[in-house]
Structure formats: C-alpha cells, structure tokens
Amino acid sequence: IRTSRVSFPGSFTAECARQHTLKILFTMPIDWETKLSASARRRPTNALKELCAPLLHKKGMVLLGGGLPSAQAFPFTKISAEFTDGVKVSLSEGKGLLSALQYNAGGVAPLREWASKLIAAKVKPLCEDWEVTLTAGSSDAIEKMFGLLVDEGDVVFTEDHTYSAALSNIRGYGGVAWGVAADHEGVLPAAFEEEIERAKKQGKTIKALYVVPIGANPSGAVMSPGRCKELYDIAKKHNLIVLEDCAYDWLQYTPDRKSKDVPGLRFGGFLPYDSDSRVIRLDTVSKFIAPGLRTGWLTGPKPFVRHFSKLSNLSTHCGSAISQSMVLSLLQQWGEEGLQAHIEKLQRMYQTRRNIVADAFDQHLKGLADWRVPDAGMFFWLRPKSLEAEKKDSRSLIPILLKHNVLVVPGGIFKAEGSDAPSPWLRLAFSYATDDDLKKGVEKLALVLKESAVASEEKEKASSS
Known part of the structure; x- marks a missing residue:
C-alpha cells in the first residue's frame, strides 16, 4: 500500500491544502497471472473465433470464414412462453430469434448489460476494475472457476461444511477444500486466521476462500456486512482470492415468524468491500426463475473475466442464447417493479x-x-x-x-x-x-x-x- 498527496485545481487553494492534509490510499492490483492455474496460463485463445466474431455483422462483409449454419436451415419461426403472472414473451425472426439460434460468442449482450446495471446499482462494488460475463448457470461457472484457479495441492478455504459441488470441483482439480469452523454468520474470522497459519506452516499454497454468504448451503448461515468485511480484510492480508456463490441472495426472509413482511430484493456479500479486485461473484436465475434455463452471470476483475470468457469460448459458448433471450425478455417486461414483486412473492412462499x-x-x-x-x-x-x-x-x-x-x-x-x-x-x-x-x-x-x-x-x- 502506498500513499500520495493530491492537488486540486480551482477553488481548492494552497491555504486549504495547508489546513487539510489529504491522502488517498492506493492498493496495488492483484497479479492475476500468479493466481491462475497452470492450465489456465497455458490455454490459448479460440483463434478462429477471435478472427471471425468481430466481423460477423460488418456491413458488406462476405462471410466465407466461420462455419456458421445457414439461418435458412433453422426450423423455427417463433419461440414463445407465457408466465404465471400473465406476462408473455416471444422470439421471432424480426425479434432476435435468428441471432439467438446462431453461435453466440459472449452470450446475449443486452442481458449482460442488464446484469451489469443490477450489480452496479444493488451490489455496489467498491473497485472499478470489474465486469460481468454470462454463464451457463452457477454449476458450470463453479467448475470453470476452480479450473482456472486450482493446481494440484492448492488450498481453497471453505466453511467446515459447504456446497458439495464446490468440494467435488476443488478436489477434482487436485486442490484441498480446507474446512474452517463456522457459526450462524458463516466462517469465523479467528478460525480463518488460525487455519491460514496452519496451512502455511505445512508449506501449502493457499489460493482462495469459497463461501455462500447469504443462505449458505447447507447451513443456512447469513453473513452480516461486518463479517464479510472482516473476512475480506483477512483474505487481503494473506493475498487470497474471495469466491462468493450468491445463488440464494434472492431468497431472504424476515426472522420474526409472526411477521408477514419480507425483505424484498437486496444483496449481501464481499464486492462492496473489494478495494483491490480480488472478489469473484456468481449469480444465477436458478433460484428466482428456473434452474432448467441454465443462465447466470459472473462478476469479477477484468483480467479474470477475460480468462473465464476464453474458457467459455472453447466450451459452452456462455450458455444457451435462447434461454438468455427469454430471460432478458421477461426481465424487461417486468422492469424493476415487476422483479421486486416477483421476488417478494417467492420470499412469502x-x-x-x-x-x-x-x-x-x-x-x-x-x-x-x-x-x-x-x-x-x-x-x-x-x-x-x-x-x-x-x-x-x-x-x-x-x-x-x-x-x-x-x-x-x-x-x-x-x-x-x-x-x-x-x-x-x-x-x-x-x-x-x-x-x-x-x-x-x-x-x-x-x-x-x-x-x-x-x-x-x-x-x-x-x-x-
């Protein structure tokens, strides 16, 4: 960490500067190349997609490059759905159907923009070096995330009991899912410090902290803002990545069982405290729309998101553009008020x-x-x-x-x-x-x-x- 004096033009005079010593703390950004797994560092980009994708919609371009199926071969003219609240959405030839049926690098851009606006307005990341990429749901994103970060023997700290798919993926890549004692707010800070020191004494490479901060699976724990900040500071002190799986933020309840009130749309987690771009957040529509849509998004530092997108372009292509387009249409018709009403309905149920x-x-x-x-x-x-x-x-x-x-x-x-x-x-x-x-x-x-x-x-x- 370094400090720097700052000068201001205009009405902020030298006399003001003498009376008020202003300092801004700068934190050095994390070196992601040192955090990535060996396979992630070796993996080349999809050269074909890098060449072709930027030119697909260029006016006058004769497309003899990419192996794209002809739109005339698609046997669909319209895909529509009607929802329980009466909202109807449809994709047709003039409304995004053909692009949704085609290969789609990066996923449906307007949905990515919607998710980015939601994160900015409701989660409020502290750092500026973040962006959003679409995923084929959190399960796929978790597998990719650990594949990008974990080498043989690397330690990922978790609650002593945590989401079984996360454990399987950590172990599958040769990592160690290192349990930390927890209470009703999740990982205990003192125990976290203790386990970090224990792992270091054993000569382990410590890589990350994985948590489900709101409605933890399986414990149901909810991390308070204070607990998130305390754990973040410990992770920062030891240069650990924070991986937060936020599938259940949408499903929060009032503690008083006699109350009919519900919290509505609100988010917790670590991004509001992320001063140096070490937090990766996963969201999904599985718990508030439907899991079969296999649609979600990852928010994280731009260097990591680029590697995640590179891997997606070599595998799932960011998920189903049909699902993403239907989700986008629904969210657009709902608007913020409709989404809030839907979340409150789920929470009451x-x-x-x-x-x-x-x-x-x-x-x-x-x-x-x-x-x-x-x-x-x-x-x-x-x-x-x-x-x-x-x-x-x-x-x-x-x-x-x-x-x-x-x-x-x-x-x-x-x-x-x-x-x-x-x-x-x-x-x-x-x-x-x-x-x-x-x-x-x-x-x-x-x-x-x-x-x-x-x-x-x-x-x-x-x-x-």
Whole structure:
C-alpha cells in the first residue's frame, strides 16, 4: 500500500491544502497471472473465433470464414412462453430469434448489460476494475472457476461444511477444500486466521476462500456486512482470492415468524468491500426463475473475466442464447417493479414453508436435536443430540429414514477436509415438498430420532454398568 498527496485545481487553494492534509490510499492490483492455474496460463485463445466474431455483422462483409449454419436451415419461426403472472414473451425472426439460434460468442449482450446495471446499482462494488460475463448457470461457472484457479495441492478455504459441488470441483482439480469452523454468520474470522497459519506452516499454497454468504448451503448461515468485511480484510492480508456463490441472495426472509413482511430484493456479500479486485461473484436465475434455463452471470476483475470468457469460448459458448433471450425478455417486461414483486412473492412462499418446518421442529424435536431457523436459502441444518453424544455420523440414520419414505441429506456429503470426526448433521430442504408433506416428514424424523435417542441411552447404561 502506498500513499500520495493530491492537488486540486480551482477553488481548492494552497491555504486549504495547508489546513487539510489529504491522502488517498492506493492498493496495488492483484497479479492475476500468479493466481491462475497452470492450465489456465497455458490455454490459448479460440483463434478462429477471435478472427471471425468481430466481423460477423460488418456491413458488406462476405462471410466465407466461420462455419456458421445457414439461418435458412433453422426450423423455427417463433419461440414463445407465457408466465404465471400473465406476462408473455416471444422470439421471432424480426425479434432476435435468428441471432439467438446462431453461435453466440459472449452470450446475449443486452442481458449482460442488464446484469451489469443490477450489480452496479444493488451490489455496489467498491473497485472499478470489474465486469460481468454470462454463464451457463452457477454449476458450470463453479467448475470453470476452480479450473482456472486450482493446481494440484492448492488450498481453497471453505466453511467446515459447504456446497458439495464446490468440494467435488476443488478436489477434482487436485486442490484441498480446507474446512474452517463456522457459526450462524458463516466462517469465523479467528478460525480463518488460525487455519491460514496452519496451512502455511505445512508449506501449502493457499489460493482462495469459497463461501455462500447469504443462505449458505447447507447451513443456512447469513453473513452480516461486518463479517464479510472482516473476512475480506483477512483474505487481503494473506493475498487470497474471495469466491462468493450468491445463488440464494434472492431468497431472504424476515426472522420474526409472526411477521408477514419480507425483505424484498437486496444483496449481501464481499464486492462492496473489494478495494483491490480480488472478489469473484456468481449469480444465477436458478433460484428466482428456473434452474432448467441454465443462465447466470459472473462478476469479477477484468483480467479474470477475460480468462473465464476464453474458457467459455472453447466450451459452452456462455450458455444457451435462447434461454438468455427469454430471460432478458421477461426481465424487461417486468422492469424493476415487476422483479421486486416477483421476488417478494417467492420470499412469502418460502418463508411460509420455513415457518411450517420451524413450528413442526418446535413441536416434535425439542430435546432431540439442535437447529437454527434460517433467514435465507432453502435449508434447515439439524444436529441430532444422540449422534453428537455418540460421535456418530448422520449417514447411519439415512437407511432408517428411507424406510419411512423420508429423504434428507447427511452432513458428511458437505464436509470439507480438516477433521476426521464424523458429521452428525442433517440437511433438510423446505423448498420443494408440500405443506402437508413437510409436517409429515418432520413427524417421521422425530420418530426416528426418538428411537435413536433411546438406543443411545441404553448403550450408555450398558457401558456404565
């Protein structure tokens, strides 16, 4: 970090300068070439696309270069959809259909512009060196992101339990998903510092912090602005990249279960504190429109986005332009007011389901388990006391629950490296089942946990006698 005195022209006189010592802190931008994986540094650009793409729409150009199918070969004249609120969108020959059906480097530009405006207005990145690129949904973006960053043995810090697909991709590229203790706000700063020092002492290459800051999967944790700032400062101190997976920002709820209010459209995360361009943010329409559209966007420093786009141009071409065009048409017809109304509708629906499960837990699971009521996301994170007491893994309960036709996910699926202790946790989704099934599911879970508690007590008595 360096400081510099600044001079101002005009009415800001030398006398003013003597009375007010002004300093601006400059932070050196991150050297992305040192952060990229070896494969990312080796990967050449798509030379064919670099040559042809800028010339496709040049007036008078005879296109004998790219292997583009003739638009006359496309068997579509119109693609349309009608939404539950009555909004209708369509693509036809005069309204973007042909370009959406063709190869499309970079995706649908107006959707990218829409996402950029949303990020600028609602997320408010602190740094200026950022841009947006479209993705084929967050799962594909996560795989690409870790492929661009992780080499064999590199450490990516995560919550001690985190999104299983992220773990699989980190491990798949030879990295270490290094778990850090967490609470209801996610990663604990003191534990983060401690694990960084432990990894350094072991001679590890530490690369990044991966988090789901709002409605963490599986824990449901919500990071406060203060927690995000504290973790960012630690990451900056140790020159780590921050990877934030923001799929659940759209699904936030009021803590008071008696309230009918919902938060509406608001965003959290690390970009508002990113003073030196080390944060990469993922967004997706999967949770607020539909996952089958496979549409999302990545916001990050321009050097990283260029490498991400290079990889996309050699693989998925930024996703389906048909999906992106339909999403864009819907968002344009909604406008900001319509989007806000849609988000509030979703939040009311999921908040009601969350409350149903929370009330059922209060009724049936007191004394049998510990849990927190989530303020975002789709999941309850439950710890049966019988498993914790016996230091047993929650996988032991899954066959019993399946006999009762109840499917929950054992915590071990989400467990990062760092501890050999079994995971007693269970993840329960409240997003999909009907209200009645949510109640029935909790009742059946309570029955199984009671049986587990009795067995645990009998085992303890036998061992003490």
